[in-house]
Amino acid sequence: MSPSQTLTRPDAAVSPDRPAGPAERRRSRSATPLLSKGVVNGVLLAAMLWTVLPLTWLVIAATKGYADLYQTGGFEFARVQLWENLVELFTFGDGLFLRWLLNSFLYAGVGALVSSMISILAGYAFDKFRFPGKERWFGLVLVGVLVPAAVTTVPLYLMASDLGLTNNFWGVFLPGLASPFGVYLGRVFSQAYVPDELLEATRVDGAGELRTFWQIAFPLLRPAFATLFLFGFTGGWNAFFMPLLMLSDHNLYPVGLGLFMWRQLINTDQDLYYPLLMTGSLVAILPLIVAFFSLQRYWKAGLTAGAVK
Amino acid sequence: MPPTRSGLARRQYGVAALFTAPFFLLFFTFTLAPIGYGGWLSLHREQTSGLGLGGEPEQVFVGLDNFTRALTDPRFLGSFATVGLYCLVYIPIMIGIALVLALLLDSAYARAKRFFQLALYLPNIVPGLIAAMIWTYLYTPGLSPIIDALEKFGIPFNLGSDAGAIGAVANLTTWMHTGYNVIIFFAALQAVPREVIEASTVDGAGQIRIAWSVKAPMIRGAVVLAVLFTVIGAMQLFTEPFIVRDAATTIDQAWTPSLYIYQLTKAYDMGGAAAASLILTVVLAVASFLVTRFSKKGATL
Numbered sequence: 001m002s003p004s005q006t007l008t009r010p011d012a013a014v015s016p017d018r019p020a021g022p023a024e025r026r027r028s029r030s031a032t033p034l035l036s037k038g039v040v041n042g043v044l045l046a047a048m049l050w051t052v053l054p055l056t057w058l059v060i061a062a063t064k065g066y067a068d069l070y071q072t073g074g075f076e077f078a079r080v081q082l083w084e085n086l087v088e089l090f091t092f093g094d095g096l097f098l099r100w101l102l103n104s105f106l107y108a109g110v111g112a113l114v115s116s117m118i119s120i121l122a123g124y125a126f127d128k129f130r131f132p133g134k135e136r137w138f139g140l141v142l143v144g145v146l147v148p149a150a151v152t153t154v155p156l157y158l159m160a161s162d163l164g165l166t167n168n169f170w171g172v173f174l175p176g177l178a179s180p181f182g183v184y185l186g187r188v189f190s191q192a193y194v195p196d197e198l199l200e201a202t203r204v205d206g207a208g209e210l211r212t213f214w215q216i217a218f219p220l221l222r223p224a225f226a227t228l229f230l231f232g233f234t235g236g237w238n239a240f241f242m243p244l245l246m247l248s249d250h251n252l253y254p255v256g257l258g259l260f261m262w263r264q265l266i267n268t269d270q271d272l273y274y275p276l277l278m279t280g281s282l283v284a285i286l287p288l289i290v291a292f293f294s295l296q297r298y299w300k301a302g303l304t305a306g307a308v309k
Numbered sequence: 310m311p312p313t314r315s316g317l318a319r320r321q322y323g324v325a326a327l328f329t330a331p332f333f334l335l336f337f338t339f340t341l342a343p344i345g346y347g348g349w350l351s352l353h354r355e356q357t358s359g360l361g362l363g364g365e366p367e368q369v370f371v372g373l374d375n376f377t378r379a380l381t382d383p384r385f386l387g388s389f390a391t392v393g394l395y396c397l398v399y400i401p402i403m404i405g406i407a408l409v410l411a412l413l414l415d416s417a418y419a420r421a422k423r424f425f426q427l428a429l430y431l432p433n434i435v436p437g438l439i440a441a442m443i444w445t446y447l448y449t450p451g452l453s454p455i456i457d458a459l460e461k462f463g464i465p466f467n468l469g470s471d472a473g474a475i476g477a478v479a480n481l482t483t484w485m486h487t488g489y490n491v492i493i494f495f496a497a498l499q500a501v502p503r504e505v506i507e508a509s510t511v512d513g514a515g516q517i518r519i520a521w522s523v524k525a526p527m528i529r530g531a532v533v534l535a536v537l538f539t540v541i542g543a544m545q546l547f548t549e550p551f552i553v554r555d556a557a558t559t560i561d562q563a564w565t566p567s568l569y570i571y572q573l574t575k576a577y578d579m580g581g582a583a584a585a586s587l588i589l590t591v592v593l594a595v596a597s598f599l600v601t602r603f604s605k606k607g608a609t610l
Contacts, residue, residue, distance in 0.1 A: 040418040047410055048428040051488060054443045055431065118331045125328035129321040144340055150545055150567055151590045154574050154582045155343035155350060178335035209324040238436040240548050245574065256438045263442065281439045288434045
């Protein structure tokens with residue numbers, strides 16, 4: 001044991017009558033009061049409470065009526081009327097909320113399917129094909145990753161308004177499809193999952209590039225597709241600024257914007273809108289939680305491929 | 310006869326064009342063209358010709374007028390000051406917490422690592438809008454167990470002040486984004502060669518010492534990248550203050566640059582909005598450059 005260690009850690013329980021060996025070292029470490037199993041897991045547990053409690057609050061709030069929301073504590077149950085709240089949520093305004101949910105599935109779900117396919121195709125091409133100016137084109141993709149949404153949103157709104165596409169499904173759907181970050185990930189994944197030798201073999205066999213992609217490469221890239229889909233879906237579901245600018249017809253709203261509209265109306269009828277908002281928020285998160293947990297095998301691969309290169 | 314190299318290459322050009330066309334077509338239309346259009350807009354102002362009624366609005370070239378207007382507007386400059394202050398509070402706290410949690414997860418003592426990762430990541434999938442609404446309620450005195458607890462400990466939490474507003478938004482964004490960075494840092498830590506850690510253990514370094522002096526420096530790259538992405542995101546802050554201002558009354562229409570731009574857009578001052586967006590982009594580029602530059606310099610020291 002080095003002297004500096006005993007100097008810096010006088011708190012370590014070292015009994016002087018025993019020789020310091022490996023066992024001793026292990027002993028003294030586990031006796032460090034600052035970092036023990038209990039402390040480490042205790043801190044992690046506290047952090048987990050901090051992340052989970054606000055969501056718990058939402059779950060409980062969704063079971064309450066307006067009066068109980070203010071008269072009972074945030075984390076205590078009052079009269080549970082979740083079912084009534086849900087019925088009200090889905091029947092209010094001729095099923096407006098259901099319509100918003102469907103819109104969100106179109107914007108985010110179908111959008112993410114198309115966008116992931118586009119990204120995989122381009123990423124695969126950047127990884128496996130030779131073509132002139134390839135790295136310069138890829139440089140353009142990387143610049144695209146860094147373009148802040150702020151620069152494109154306002155001109156897009158004006159372009160859409162010139163073309164009569166504001167207040168239109170396509171005005172929100174189309175601009176979200178091209179994802180430079182997705183193409184970057186697509187290339188990284190293609191490098192990782194599709195061995196070059198495999199493609200060489202099929203090329204020698206004379207299979208066309210399209211067939212090779214569909215029958216050989218795409219099945220290998222399915223985890224990458226799932227990752228991109230998951231990112232696209234959460235991003236699309238959570239989009240707020242763009243629909244806020246583009247849409248004024250509330251029949252076209254995605255669910256987030258719809259909830260925002262209810263929030264603006266809250267003071268006109270608190271009895272009605274508070275439970276709608278709470279229950280609606282809870283229901284609006286559920287598809288994300290389902291997507292996340294069913295595709296959780298993939299998300300970590302995507303996060304880390306993108307960030308730790 | 311097997312295809313010759315040049316034949317193969319030519320076939321690849323066509324198929325490469327086919328595979329990349331959908332992306333580039335959309336990218337040109339919905340990213341590059343708007344940037345160009347934004348540049349043009351920033352140099353023009355819409356004016357109604359004639360004496361009001363019946364006149365078609367037309368775009369008049371005004372040079373850099375929109376830029377000088379934005380740069381001399383104290384509200385726009387103030388929005389950068391607010392967002393700068395917010396970054397100084399939020400980024401060290403969020404990245405610090407994420408790093409500590411990742412190091413704890415990576416320590417030999419941590420149990421149920423997968424469960425903790427999932428639980429910590431959970432807020433990241435909650436839409437910013439809904440997260441902001443939840444926290445706005447949790448900030449409302451009388452409703453909020455948190456504010457009640459803080460007041461019991463004698464810590465006044467006044468959302469009506471500027472500091473309170475920044476604290477409220479920073480707490481919300483920290484809640485949302487810490488887990489994401491925990492996952493990234495944890496993955497980077499897993500890639501640290503085990504021999505390095507074993508060597509330091511044999512040398513007698515304690516767990517905390519190893520975590521801070523051995524592991525943390527080795528994931529420096531991941532941390533710098535996380536700071537960079539966080540700066541870019543934080544400076545474009547929009548949704549969170551847009552909602553939280555229901556509880557934090559000092560958040561005005563120009564609290565952040567993005568709120569300022571939104572408010573100009575709603576007022577149909579497109580030239581002003583486009584100019585302000587471009588200024589924000591330049592500031593973002595400078596900030597990104599400084600983050601990477603600063604971290605490189607630090608590495609050589």
